[in-house]
Amino acid sequence: MRYILTLNERDSLVSHSIQHYVEGRVQTAFQQFMEGLNTLKLAEAIQAHPVQFKGLFLENTQQLNAADLISLFQPVLSTVGSSRRQEESRVLCYWRDWLIDIEGGECVALHLEDILIFASGLSRIPPLGYPVQPTLEFLHPASNTTK
Known part of the structure; x- marks a missing residue:
């Protein structure tokens, strides 16, 4: 059993618990997504050239001119x-x-x-x-x- 001694330690415990919960929920979906990207070696290309692929995965917030x-x-x-x-x-x-x-x-x-x-x-x-x-x-x- 672990006791919370300080406020900072409690915040750390809460944030680690939340992180574990969120990552656990999306881990299966993320693995399937990565398997799909690896089918065509796209994951490697994204890791090698992240700037070029940024526009495909993130919304373009640049104003149209x-x-x-x-x-x-x-x-x-x-x-x-x-x-x-x-x-x-x-x-x-x-x-x-x-x-x-x-x-x-x-x-x-x-x-x-x-x-x-x-x-x-x-x-x-x-x-x-x-x-x-x-x-x-x-x-x-x-x-x-x-x-």
């Missing part, structure tokens, strides 16, 4: 030198300025996450990115047929 959306959406542009290309370049500048305005809080009712949700259905960019990169395509009046 205009530069993220600008680099995410790849514009599909017309031929260089065409009148359509000039219009598209001007619209791209408006698009970028608009995203920067939203980021700066000038569009109070709108957030960058709202744009991403509208375009992809997700409020965050997935850690591994999208299977197909999102694009920006331009609509031109039917009367302007030059490309």
Whole structure:
């Protein structure tokens, strides 16, 4: 039998008891998880490169910014030198300025996450990115047929 002599010793006893209880409850699940990771040697890769795998296992708390959306959406542009290309370049500048305005809080009712949700259905960019990169395509009046 053990007697508690000081408050510090009691805190230590309580914390060790809690630690033993919690680890005992999750130990089986953790072992199964590790067996699954070891199936494809993924556990070794995670241990060797923890920084690269951090985004897969932890929530991304980084705020979405205009530069993220600008680099995410790849514009599909017309031929260089065409009148359509000039219009598209001007619209791209408006698009970028608009995203920067939203980021700066000038569009109070709108957030960058709202744009991403509208375009992809997700409020965050997935850690591994999208299977197909999102694009920006331009609509031109039917009367302007030059490309």
